[in-house]
Amino acid sequence: MFTLASEGYAVVPAFAAPEETQALMDEFARLVTVFDPASHPTTRFSTTDHSHGSEDYFLGSGDKIRYFFEEGAEIGPEADPATVRASINKIGHALHDLNPVFTRFSFSQAVREVLGHTQLDDPVLVQSMYIVKPPRIGGVVAPHQDASFLIDEPQTVTGLWFALEDATVDNGCLWVLPGSHRDPLHARFARKANNPQATAMDGDFPPFDEETYTPLEVQAGSLVLLHGSVLHASKANTSSRSRHAYTLHFKSRASTWSPDNWLQSPDRPFHGWESMPHSL
Template identity: 40%
Template sequence: MDLKQVADDFKENGLAVVKGFASAEECEAMRDEMRKICADLKADEIHCFETESGRNDYFTQSGDKIRFFFDTDAKASADDLVKTAFTSLNKVGHALHTHPGVFQDLVTAPKTKEVLRAINLKKVCVPQSMYIFKQAKFGSAVPPHQDSTFLHTSPTQTVVGLWLALEDATEDNGCLWFIPGSHKPYKDESKREKLDHAFMNRVPSSDGSVKTEYRLGTSKKYYESCDYTWVPAQVRKGDLVLIHDMVHHKSLPNHSNKSRNIYAWHLFESSEASWDSDNWLQYPEGKTFMEFETQ
């Protein structure tokens, strides 16, 4: 792993790839584990996931649970969805990493800590993880967004996404796309005027606290007027993608006959910031996140 190059790419582009991070066996072990989880699915767990209207209780209260979100285009009866979950689901989240096993092993692995150290993370909390399927033929798009819109911390924004390809991810089967450098203006507090284009802004209020202001409604206008170029991040099975919390990214629908399974988790530098209580995912009172030092 050339982590110096990864750290430079992350700083410059807002997205970086650690090639060959996980072995084919590790990726298959995660897919097998997900097949087992799906085999235990009950009919009352049939809920659809729609990015734009994801704020229902089943979603917002899934932070400390393993919950199942089906692709809106999974065309089958409820019974069939239970039987064919592994090939019908949109995603499973958001506490996979809190259970001992392959997902937790990856999140806490020495090689993961090495990557985190390379991008200057010292002590991290892991509020969520998810398995995204991007099914063959009907896996739906993930609209353009910044993770900071949904995952934010105070007093500084310190969230990073880690996204592991469990299968090759290409333009054909719905790889990630991003706007290189689009994270930059937002990290520099001295350039507040540039925050016009951010969909999540940190606004200091008179009592000294910092509040979150959303500008979700402006996203369509922003992308229409945007001079930047969307670039595909095509990666191989086992490659790990680092996603800056302010970089604009998306993925397109999968019309191919190959699925694009991934496992992603989000963490934040907890020696500098705390999780905001107005994040989309809500946790029970007193809940503590998995936390560890990267050293």
């Protein structure tokens, strides 16, 4: 874990037990089963043009459980529900608060202990995402820095990426640029000052270069810690296997959350372990 400070990322193999990863995947399957496509907009999630960023469904998801779809999914008005469900890109962004299965994992003692090896001081959980990377249509995630999308001052945002299935080059594993966390933020994604119901990207991230990036092929149950400024990406999943992952983003309690952040949670303030039942 000491490479988090020197390289901007760290890999912890076998962090989660098989029964823990399976419990999250089973709960995802249940959520997808009860999901009614007819009652939700089919918002496509794009890391290239960020066209989802000004949709009310996305902007209001900080304290809710909402469903987002692959950019290349063919889910027109006549698509059958099974096709729509198979095209889910991710579910976010408050699973950790609103679903007991994800709450137990997110606020486990093991997660609390691993955060003790990071820069975070009295960590609070900002967002959670279940990422599917479905077979054949799982899209490219362009190089980015998490702290460009989750802005606090001083900058403390740290990501925890849990592999629920084996992640390989073939099915779209993470790629990181070692040491890039020492660079300033290349871009800033935030609400517009003159229209807070719209967002804009100010700046550009450098293009992906396979020669300088490192692929993180990890087994199910592994944890990848990501400094908020480290550049990372993933290629499209053109394989026949999905690449499920669960991600959490924490910040230090004392850091100031920018009012310009796309993610706001007015009804559910960010919190850590202080409000969790001891039974967790």
